[in-house]
Amino acid sequence: xxxxxxxxxxxxxxxxxxxxxxxxxxxxxxxxxxxxxxxxxxxxxxxxxxxxxxxxxxxxxxxxxxxxxxxxxxxxxxxxxxxxxxxxxxxxxxxxxxxxxxxxxxxxxxxxxxxxxxxxxxxxxxxxxxxxxxxxxxxxxxxxxxxxxxxxxxxxxxxxxxxxxxxxxxxxxxxxxxxxxxxxxxxxxxxxxxxxxxxxxxxxxxxxxxxxxxxxxxxxxxxxxxxxxxxxxxxxxxxxxxxxxxxxxxxxxxxxxxx
Numbered sequence: 001x002x003x004x005x006x007x008x009x010x011x012x013x014x015x016x017x018x019x020x021x022x023x024x025x026x027x028x029x030x031x032x033x034x035x036x037x038x039x040x041x042x043x044x045x046x047x048x049x050x051x052x053x054x055x056x057x058x059x060x061x062x063x064x065x066x067x068x069x070x071x072x073x074x075x076x077x078x079x080x081x082x083x084x085x086x087x088x089x090x091x092x093x094x095x096x097x098x099x100x101x102x103x104x105x106x107x108x109x110x111x112x113x114x115x116x117x118x119x120x121x122x123x124x125x126x127x128x129x130x131x132x133x134x135x136x137x138x139x140x141x142x143x144x145x146x147x148x149x150x151x152x153x154x155x156x157x158x159x160x161x162x163x164x165x166x167x168x169x170x171x172x173x174x175x176x177x178x179x180x181x182x183x184x185x186x187x188x189x190x191x192x193x194x195x196x197x198x199x200x201x202x203x204x205x206x207x208x209x210x211x212x213x214x215x216x217x218x219x220x221x222x223x224x225x226x227x228x229x230x231x232x233x234x235x236x237x238x239x240x241x242x243x244x245x246x247x248x249x250x251x252x253x254x255x256x257x258x259x
Contacts, residue, residue: 014078014163022102030104034078034154041074043104047137049128052253056238060231060254061132072222074100080163080209086183087213089206096217097139099166099204101158102147106139110202118200137224142198143203144170161218162209166194183208184257
């Protein structure tokens with residue numbers, strides 16, 4: 001299904017150079033380019049921070065680098081506009097990403113692909129709000145508000161895949177907005193923006209802007225791939241440590257189970 005274009009827009013076209021500035025602090029790990037319609041973001045999908053520590057519901061995934069490059073790069077529309085029929089993350093979009101953090105890590109619906117489980121409440125997320133999917137692809141399920149330490153408060157920490165920006169918990173006045181719509185967003189003087197919240201939906205609660213939905217996920221978007229088959233949950237395991245050596249191209253995930 002496709003959300004139909006609206007006649008009105010809540011914001012002018014996004015200047016590509018302004019988006020470049022938002023992603024720039026994470027270069028060269030994150031690379032950007034653009035054309036007349038899209039802003040493209042390339043990364044290996046892995047943040048600089050530690051991953052996985054704190055997870056108590058684990059399906060034995062580990063963060064494998066992803067080839068989000070070339071034709072498999074992330075795409076953000078430069079001319080976002082409101083949809084006549086916005087897409088709610090409460091009812092669909094249980095597959096794939098709904099936004100992209102400015103460090104090149106995708107952001108998924110906080111409800112997992114079974115359509116009912118809140119990943120945060122279920123203990124599936126690490127101390128940064130992320131985990132790995134079945135393709136060993138690391139992604140966030142809640143707002144990566146910790147990125148404000150890099151980009152600064154008052155700047156976007158991500159962009160939804162409809163082109164509208166995602167911010168942290170507070171607005172330009174330093175206050176937590178209390179008049180957000182059902183998509184965790186509102187229109188301000190410079191256009192529409194989403195906010196992170198400490199309670200569900202945590203990030204954008206869907207897509208207020210025009211997107212195409214195919215097979216319950218936004219299309220187009222990159223494909224993730226793992227060289228190994230997906231594994232099953234390891235009951236009772238808690239991830240306690242993470243080590244990474246980019247020169248040797250290794251990661252080590254440490255866990256405890258039954259003592």
